[in-house]
Amino acid sequence: MTHQGLLPSVLIGAVASARSMTPMAAIASARLAGAKTPGKLWLLDHPLFKFGALAMGAGELYGDKMKTAPDRTVFLGLLARVMSAGIAGAALAPRNKAHEGATVAIATAVPLAYATLAARKQGIKKIGQTRSGLIEDALIVAAGAAIVTWAVRR
Known part of the structure; x- marks a missing residue:
């Protein structure tokens, strides 16, 4: 197996970093x-x-726009990312490579959660919480759909 076989798992981990569900x-x-x-x-x-x-x-898409929404790096936010990335990474990994797929997805999601949060905070400063959230939603939902579509067609 090449490293490319786990690429969908890595990419879905990146999606989980910004939107856990x-x-x-x-x-x-x-x-x-x-x-x-x-x-x-x-x-x-x-x-x-x-x-x-x-x-x-x-x-999650709705709740993220609320002013009381917690940062994605709080314990429960990271836990949700670990669980979602792990399950999705395993599902998109090649057959018999579920553990590896889960591992790389989680290893991508957790550190990137801090990076995507920093980017979102910059967006909030520039264009506000709702607009920055809607842009992030559009990018992340499109990326998630594209990654899953690509993975199931391989």
């Missing part, structure tokens, strides 16, 4: 559309997971 929502959307992920995880086929992931993804 977007990787799971992107995978749930693909699964609802009938796509199969390279990695096999039983929960990806459970209806509660699929619809729950979509609801949580939408809820």
Whole structure:
């Protein structure tokens, strides 16, 4: 296996750094559309997971614009990123490489959460919380969808 085999896992970890629920929502959307992920995880086929992931993804996009929203680097924010990146990284990894996929996704998501937070704070200073959040949403949701689409078609 080449390192390129884990590239979708790394990239989905980057998505999780900015929006913890977007990787799971992107995978749930693909699964609802009938796509199969390279990695096999039983929960990806459970209806509660699929619809729950979509609801949580939408809820996060809404909640992020609230002035009381916590930074993504607080303990629970990082925990959500670790869990989401790990599951998504495993799902997008080549067959029998789930542990490696989860590891690289988590190793990408956690440090990048600090970088994406710093970028977001700069955006808030320049254009405000809502506008910077909407721009970040558009970029991250598009990236998540593109990465999952690419991974399931490989």
